[in-house]
Amino acid sequence: MTKQICPRCKGNGYFYVKKEVRWPQKQEDIVVQCPQCDSEGEIEMMDEGRIKTMEAEQRKLTVEHIKKLEEEIQRLMKQKAELQDQVDKYIDKETKQ
Numbered sequence: 491m492t493k494q495i496c497p498r499c500k501g502n503g504y505f506y507v508k509k510e511v512r513w514p515q516k517q518e519d520i521v522v523q524c525p526q527c528d529s530e531g532e533i534e535m536m537d538e539g540r541i542k543t544m545e546a547e548q549r550k551l552t553v554e555h556i557k558k559l560e561e562e563i564q565r566l567m568k569q570k571a572e573l574q575d576q577v578d579k580y581i582d583k584e585t586k587q
Contacts, residue, residue, distance in 0.1 A: 494535045496527035503529040 495501040506519040523529040536544075 492535050492537050493532040496524060496531055496533050498526040499524035499529075499531060501531040503527065503531040 496503075499505045502524070504521050504523050507522050509518040509520045511517055524531075527533045
């Protein structure tokens, strides 16, 4: 992992926020520790190789997931057809009586 300057605190590890807005008097600023970089001033960034590896893993998982979903759809369609046949037979039986 590579490090990059934190975009929130611009590498300071802290930033200022308005304590309260008083108009027209002077506004008071307070110091807040940066939660994005844990006050370190830098955040870890993934290198290109790691990002590409993760994308490839995601595509692989997506393809596998799609295959499993297609199999489940086929199973459910067969089950639906069987149930519909049972319903049709029951309706035929009831209408003949």
